[in-house]
Amino acid sequence: MDNTTRYQRLLERYRNGDLDRRSFLGLIGAAGLAYGVQTPFARYARAQEVSQVRFDGWGGIVSEAFREHAFGPYTAATGIEVVDGTFGGGDEYLARVRTSQPGEFNIAHLSGVFDYARYHNLGLSVELNEDNIPNLGLVIPALSDAFRSISGGPLSCVPYDYGTTGIAYNRAYISDEEAQEQGANLLINAAYEGKIGGWNDWRTRIWYGALQTGQDPNNIEDIEAVWNAVREHRDLALRYWTSGAELMSLLAEEEIYVTEGWSGRIYALQEQGHDIGYIDPPNGFGWQECLFVIAGSPMEACEELLNFMLEPETSIAVAEGQNYPPALDPTQVDLGDKIPTLPAFDPTGTLDGLTFAVPDYWNGNEQDWSETFSRVARGY
Amino acid sequence: MSIEAREARQPWILLSPSLTAITLLLFVPLLFILVYSFWLRTAVGDVEPAFSLENWRDAVTDPFYRDILLNTLKIAAITTVVCALMGYPAAYFIARARGNKAFLLLLLMLPFWISYIIRTMSWIYILGTSGALNTTLLWLGLIDEPIQMLYNETTVILGLVHFLLPFMVLNVYVSLEGIDRTLEDAAGSLGATKWQSFLQVVLPLSLPGLAAGSLLCFVLGAGTYITPAVLGGPRDAMFANLVFEAIITQLNWPLGATLSLLLLAVLGTLVMVYNHFLGLGQLMKGLS
Numbered sequence: 001m002d003n004t005t006r007y008q009r010l011l012e013r014y015r016n017g018d019l020d021r022r023s024f025l026g027l028i029g030a031a032g033l034a035y036g037v038q039t040p041f042a043r044y045a046r047a048q049e050v051s052q053v054r055f056d057g058w059g060g061i062v063s064e065a066f067r068e069h070a071f072g073p074y075t076a077a078t079g080i081e082v083v084d085g086t087f088g089g090g091d092e093y094l095a096r097v098r099t100s101q102p103g104e105f106n107i108a109h110l111s112g113v114f115d116y117a118r119y120h121n122l123g124l125s126v127e128l129n130e131d132n133i134p135n136l137g138l139v140i141p142a143l144s145d146a147f148r149s150i151s152g153g154p155l156s157c158v159p160y161d162y163g164t165t166g167i168a169y170n171r172a173y174i175s176d177e178e179a180q181e182q183g184a185n186l187l188i189n190a191a192y193e194g195k196i197g198g199w200n201d202w203r204t205r206i207w208y209g210a211l212q213t214g215q216d217p218n219n220i221e222d223i224e225a226v227w228n229a230v231r232e233h234r235d236l237a238l239r240y241w242t243s244g245a246e247l248m249s250l251l252a253e254e255e256i257y258v259t260e261g262w263s264g265r266i267y268a269l270q271e272q273g274h275d276i277g278y279i280d281p282p283n284g285f286g287w288q289e290c291l292f293v294i295a296g297s298p299m300e301a302c303e304e305l306l307n308f309m310l311e312p313e314t315s316i317a318v319a320e321g322q323n324y325p326p327a328l329d330p331t332q333v334d335l336g337d338k339i340p341t342l343p344a345f346d347p348t349g350t351l352d353g354l355t356f357a358v359p360d361y362w363n364g365n366e367q368d369w370s371e372t373f374s375r376v377a378r379g380y
Numbered sequence: 381m382s383i384e385a386r387e388a389r390q391p392w393i394l395l396s397p398s399l400t401a402i403t404l405l406l407f408v409p410l411l412f413i414l415v416y417s418f419w420l421r422t423a424v425g426d427v428e429p430a431f432s433l434e435n436w437r438d439a440v441t442d443p444f445y446r447d448i449l450l451n452t453l454k455i456a457a458i459t460t461v462v463c464a465l466m467g468y469p470a471a472y473f474i475a476r477a478r479g480n481k482a483f484l485l486l487l488l489m490l491p492f493w494i495s496y497i498i499r500t501m502s503w504i505y506i507l508g509t510s511g512a513l514n515t516t517l518l519w520l521g522l523i524d525e526p527i528q529m530l531y532n533e534t535t536v537i538l539g540l541v542h543f544l545l546p547f548m549v550l551n552v553y554v555s556l557e558g559i560d561r562t563l564e565d566a567a568g569s570l571g572a573t574k575w576q577s578f579l580q581v582v583l584p585l586s587l588p589g590l591a592a593g594s595l596l597c598f599v600l601g602a603g604t605y606i607t608p609a610v611l612g613g614p615r616d617a618m619f620a621n622l623v624f625e626a627i628i629t630q631l632n633w634p635l636g637a638t639l640s641l642l643l644l645a646v647l648g649t650l651v652m653v654y655n656h657f658l659g660l661g662q663l664m665k666g667l668s
Contacts, residue, residue, distance in 0.1 A: 052623060094631070118631075121424035121426075375444050
């Protein structure tokens with residue numbers, strides 16, 4: 001964005017009443033000072049010249065695909081460099097963003113609608129100009145709609161991929177028939193005590209607790225019954241895993257025989273030759289990931305990068321790398337041979353077969369449930 | 381300016397970079413944490429400036445925090461005792477070794493060249509069901525199926541001992557090195573056996589080193605976060621893990637600040653008790 005446009009927007013906000021007179025004059029004055037005087041503050045002004053955009057993701061094969069198919073062509077077309085960062089988890093990344101200066105972090109590959117809602121509620125969202133992202137038209141509408149419902153219409157992200165957290169089991173010890181028959185209750189089967197795992201995530205533990213007690217995860221009526229199911233699982237579990245790599249290691253090394261797991265990671269294990277089964281029980285946990293633009297970012301540069309990242313060639317390469325179906329609508333885009341074989345893939349593009357968490361419901365209970373889970377996990 | 385006045389100012393001039401760094405990097409952040417501890421978490425996870433004692437009341441009166449704190453102190457104490465029992469003989473051996481002390485000390489320092497996280501994770505490949513130990517026992521025919529050794533309190537203590545043992549050995553070693561060897565000869569010439577000489581001369585004189593090592597091991601052990609996160613089971617959390625969860629998972633920075641200050645206060649009190657009875661001089665000697 002050039003300076004004239006920036007000042008015009010400031011003026012517009014002032015005229016609309018979004019800025020008071022003192023703030024408006026202060027911002028104009030600060031910008032003038034920053035540009036006119038070569039002080040250490042001038043670098044903040046220069047940052048808006050957009051010579052680079054920062055992207056943060058999960059690293060590994062996903063980042064490699066982004067670098068090859070999106071960042072390189074984007075830099076060649078725009079001259080804007082993409083600074084490629086990684087994070088270990090969404091919670092840790094949010095802490096980094098909250099302690100940063102506006103504009104320091106620009107685009108992040110976030111998990112689920114939970115994070116979208118958290119970022120939005122913390123005032124970290126933006127309003128994307130969708131006209132600048134024509135490839136957004138190729139995305140499954142149901143995925144975009146979930147985000148729109150949180151931010152009241154406009155988007156602060158583009159949906160990118162989706163998957164499920166289903167039940168993974170070692171076929172050497174648990175048959176497909178037993179897994180199908182028991183469903184979520186396989187995770188609290190005392191016959192596998194000490195060989196059960198679970199994700200150290202309060203939402204997943206409560207979701208499966210709801211399934212184990214015959215309740216709708218998006219409308220839990222007896223939360224105490226759910227906590228008791230979480231306790232039962234805790235007492236049978238060997239370990240709460242904390243990352244996809246640890247999940248794969250625990251299953252591959254046969255430390256555990258059954259756990260809930262991320263569909264893409266389990267598919268990767270199967271590709272490596274491990275005899276691991278995977279089922280999504282009724283009302284299994286569906287989720288989606290998005291590319292979120294953080295408040296304070298250079299909007300046009302970010303929107304253009306998002307469009308590059310949504311190019312079918314890039315989306316398909318990333319999807320094949322991480323084994324999660326892309327957000328692209330399969331009725332509009334030919335997704336190749338591998339993607340239709342991935343778990344959770346919906347060929348209809350409606351996603352009617354997956355159950356997603358209702359963000360208002362879950363985020364409304366976040367404080368209470370996350371704190372209670374911390375206690376329950378420690379034996380309370 | 382007189383020579384005396386200049387000499388009086390000189391230490392402060394030399395100390396000023398360190399004092400500035402400590403003030404800016406330790407005391408000022410601590411002050412921020414203290415302020416945060418009186419603030420509140422909003423419904424969406426933001427912080428709300430206030431002056432509320434709610435976090436402190438919860439941290440001090442809630443039995444959940446008290447139990448985890450006591451469990452943390454228990455694990456740190458067990459770790460310290462194991463480190464002392466294992467570290468003293470090792471330190472004695474190095475101190476009494478002839479000719480190859482530098483090499484032995486180098487071996488002692490070698491683990492510090494590897495990341496603490498990597499060292500902790502290495503136990504997964506040693507104690508796992510398909511790890512080195514189980515594989516060896518199976519190969520030797522001593523067991524029929526792998527033993528479940530990982531992800532419990534014992535492995536947490538094992539990981540902590542692995543991390544802290546060098547600190548204990550170094551402290552005791554420094555203390556043993558400072559003992560005049562002729563005292564042992566004198567004890568021998570007065571009819572004491574080697575064992576009596578050790579018990580009545582060497583051990584009492586090396587106790588300050590042992591105490592300094594114990595204090596270091598205890599404080600570092602009680603503040604650890606990584607080891608229970610990597611080697612513990614669902615229930616095996618220490619106090620620092622609660623701080624992490626409050627700040628990162630629950631977005632409750634005010635409560636996290638309160639819990640971290642509480643842990644600091646408990647450990648600070650222990651250091652003060654130590655200083656009252658033994659003085660921190662020995663600790664500094666061990667660290668130098």
